[in-house]
Amino acid sequence: MIWTLALELAYWQQTAIKLVVVALVIPTAALILGYVFLMKMMSFMQSRLGPMEAGPYGTLQLLADGVKFLQKEDVFPRRADRYVFALAPVVVLVSTFLLFVVLPVGPDAVVSGLDAGLFFALAVASLSVIGILMAGWGSANKYALMGGMRAAGQLIAYELPLVLAAIGVVIQAGTLDLNKIVLAQATGEIFGWGAIGNPYILTQFVGFAIFLVAVQAELTQPPFDMPVAESEIVGGYQVEYTGFRFLFFFMAEFGTAFAFAGIASVLFLGGWYVPGLDPTSGWFNLIGPFVMFIKIMAVSTLIFWFRFTFPRLREDQLQKLAWKVLIPLALLNIVVTGVLKVLV
Amino acid sequence: MTVLGALVAQNIAFGVIAAIMVFAAIRLVTTRNVVHAALFLVVVLGGVAALFLLMGAEFVGITQILVYIGAVVVLFLFGIMLTRTRIGDEEGTDHPNRLPAVLAAALVATVTIYAVVSGFGDVELPAETRTTTAEVADSIFSTYIVPFEAVSVLLLAALIGAIVIARRD
Numbered sequence: 069m070i071w072t073l074a075l076e077l078a079y080w081q082q083t084a085i086k087l088v089v090v091a092l093v094i095p096t097a098a099l100i101l102g103y104v105f106l107m108k109m110m111s112f113m114q115s116r117l118g119p120m121e122a123g124p125y126g127t128l129q130l131l132a133d134g135v136k137f138l139q140k141e142d143v144f145p146r147r148a149d150r151y152v153f154a155l156a157p158v159v160v161l162v163s164t165f166l167l168f169v170v171l172p173v174g175p176d177a178v179v180s181g182l183d184a185g186l187f188f189a190l191a192v193a194s195l196s197v198i199g200i201l202m203a204g205w206g207s208a209n210k211y212a213l214m215g216g217m218r219a220a221g222q223l224i225a226y227e228l229p230l231v232l233a234a235i236g237v238v239i240q241a242g243t244l245d246l247n248k249i250v251l252a253q254a255t256g257e258i259f260g261w262g263a264i265g266n267p268y269i270l271t272q273f274v275g276f277a278i279f280l281v282a283v284q285a286e287l288t289q290p291p292f293d294m295p296v297a298e299s300e301i302v303g304g305y306q307v308e309y310t311g312f313r314f315l316f317f318f319m320a321e322f323g324t325a326f327a328f329a330g331i332a333s334v335l336f337l338g339g340w341y342v343p344g345l346d347p348t349s350g351w352f353n354l355i356g357p358f359v360m361f362i363k364i365m366a367v368s369t370l371i372f373w374f375r376f377t378f379p380r381l382r383e384d385q386l387q388k389l390a391w392k393v394l395i396p397l398a399l400l401n402i403v404v405t406g407v408l409k410v411l412v
Numbered sequence: 413m414t415v416l417g418a419l420v421a422q423n424i425a426f427g428v429i430a431a432i433m434v435f436a437a438i439r440l441v442t443t444r445n446v447v448h449a450a451l452f453l454v455v456v457l458g459g460v461a462a463l464f465l466l467m468g469a470e471f472v473g474i475t476q477i478l479v480y481i482g483a484v485v486v487l488f489l490f491g492i493m494l495t496r497t498r499i500g501d502e503e504g505t506d507h508p509n510r511l512p513a514v515l516a517a518a519l520v521a522t523v524t525i526y527a528v529v530s531g532f533g534d535v536e537l538p539a540e541t542r543t544t545t546a547e548v549a550d551s552i553f554s555t556y557i558v559p560f561e562a563v564s565v566l567l568l569a570a571l572i573g574a575i576v577i578a579r580r581d
Contacts, residue, residue, distance in 0.1 A: 149445075149447075152447070152448075152451065182470060183470055183471075183544050183545050184470050184471050184474055184545045187471070187474050187475075187478070187545070188470075188474050190478065191474045191475075191477040191478035191482060192477065194477075194478060194481070194482030194483070194486075195477070195481060195482065197482065197486050198451075198454060198481065198485065198486065198489070201486065201489045201490070201493065202451070204493070205447055205489075205493050213493065216493070217490070217493065217494065220486060220489070220490050221490075224483070224486065224487075227482070243546075244545055
């Protein structure tokens with residue numbers, strides 16, 4: 069970042085700029101994903117047009133919705149625990165915010181290139197459970213509480229496959245630093261042929277599949293949307309939320325989808341690297357964000373394709389899938405990767 | 413930033429985090445609502461993670477978040493919400509054995525403070541205390557391999573023991 073601007077900024081100036089950028093990225097990501105996938109892709113799959121009125125092709129629909137949410141009254145249920153109820157959406161949004169801290173979009177274009185970046189991302193992603201439990205309990209509503217319970221059970225169960233699927237990549241790259249994982253893929257070779265590097269989706273396809281399924285469950289999206297199942301528990305932990313607090317949950321969901329798609333692109337698709345350029349070149353600070361955006365949209369397409377295609381699982385099927393299929397498979401993947409790493 | 417400036421900034425950050433932690437810890441034991449107590453525990457544990465990060469112990473700090481906030485407190489909340497879900501103040505959150513509790517807390521505090529003071533005394537930590545994950549991994553899997561494996565076996569035994577106790581068939 070600094071290289072391209074060719075100027076030195078003080079630490080607090082850098083921090084301020086980074087904060088503003090991340091604070092802008094989350095709503096923008098929510099708008100883009102919400103419009104492209106939730107509104108248009110789902111509509112086209114169902115042979116309808118979707119919103120068409122606000123702006124050309126309805127592009128401004130979500131902006132209009134957002135303004136509408138901001139105008140609404142901030143309603144508290146009478147028996148709710150006011151502080152817990154009010155803070156819950158903030159906790160969920162903070163978890164999303166922290167995810168973007170370690171997501172690299174160029175060799176230097178990262179908020180903070182932590183040495184254990186991947187570990188950090190997985191740890192802060194687990195913070196959202198606290199917010200969801202707070203929302204479920206603080207609403208003083210039995211459906212909300214049921215939704216919170218379901219969410220907690222689901223997120224605990226699917227955090228394991230998420231972490232275990234990423235470990236295969238970590239073993240192969242030999243580092244937890246997301247930027248070094250990108251470099252390891254850029255300089256990798258496929259049986260001595262290094263023209264396109266070695267994106268780990270080729271060697272870690274099992275990990276990629278498990279990671280995407282677990283991300284789907286972490287986002288509580290269909291087919292894993294039991295915590296918010298509107299036909300069973302009328303919206304779960306979100307049932308009492310209106311106005312801008314509901315907007316927070318919405319932004320957090322889609323912002324987290326964007327961040328996880330970004331982490332998946334870094335782990336499996338080579339991150340900001342495109343073949344043909346020197347991976348240490350400073351140009352990647354300029355084109356990296358665009359490369360990342362394209363890869364994130366590709367992964368998001370997969371995530372939302374699943375969302376619109378599969379029917380909701382039952383609670384016991386969900387737990388069985390996590391504990392009896394995904395976790396053993398992920399462990400097997402780790403063993404095979406570890407053995408091959410030592411042998412090859 | 414100069415070394416001195418960094419040290420001053422570190423000390424200020426430590427003061428702020430420590431003040432928040434002390435406040436949350438006092439509220440944790442004085443609040444009359446169990447869920448609030450668990451949420452204050454989140455703040456205290458988050459403060460511990462922040463202190464680790466401040467000392468440059470990235471890996472330990474992140475583990476603190478992942479294990480204690482992401483798993484242990486979530487299980488606390490899960491259990492509390494399944495059994496008692498009342499909102500507002502509750503009766504009977506106080507335990508009659510206040511004196512032994514104060515004594516135990518004072519004893520732990522004395523031992524900890526004595527251990528830290530006698531162990532480090534006036535030793536000044538270097539300004540750069542950052543340890544990388546690779547160094548942590550290297551020391552765990554070479555120097556401390558035996559204690560590490562012993563702890564692993566102990567945890568495994570605890571896990572199996574919990575399952576045996578929970579299963580009554």
